[in-house]
Amino acid sequence: MRKQLENRADVELLVNSFYQKIREDAELGPIFDEVAQVSWELHLPKMYDFWEGILFGTLNYNGRPMPPHFRLTTKYTLTPEHFDRWLAIFFQNVDELFEGEKADDVKYRAYSIATIMNTRVQQVNEQVRVENP
Template sequence: MPAEKGDIQNRQDIDLLVRAFYNRLLHDDRMAYLFENVKGDHLEEHFDILCDFWESVLFLTGQYKRNTMLKHLSLHDQHGLTAKHFNLWLDYFNETVDSLFQGNKSKLAKERAHSIAVIMQMKIKEMDALDKT
């Protein structure tokens, strides 16, 4: 019988999650080109920032103090993010969480990812509307 999956418990678990998630994203041509700025030398630094972010979200550690929204608005400016990108991102994220973990923190991670993705898309629409005025 397969071993029961545990919940996300600490930074080490988050690191595992982030790496497995990016392994999926970076192997999909529909997504990989969006990550050209962080591929290669910058990937480890990016993973560290993502671990800070998810530790702050799940365990309220408070060490992530950067501007996530601004990064994605500028990514949209550069590449044009669409609902397809967000749906793929979320599908891969949920799939990765479920493949490794189960429990309350895992559920919370998926909920937060979803609500942040909704807000990002709202902000993107607002920015596009402003650009047309």
């Protein structure tokens, strides 16, 4: 049964199952595990804070979401298709677990941040192409 997204425990479930799917994905998994070599024990709690802040206004996340992606795309080009796939997995994961207003909210927020992030990452890619013709 799908439930409402109500609290930190729900956010942890959302984030854990999302990155489980990401790591199993043939295209995105290796970007996290091989290119970026993500330390999951550090990344996951950061993402709980990030999404809890977005959904419930808590102030535990005080990082900057964009810069790691700009650095990453200079090592391994992130394409609009990567962002589409990231979002498709995010939406599928939300819909498997949750329903209701906060579930709709989190998808909308993911969509808007991913759209801005993709635009800015493509600008970085263009800059890299200009500097390395």
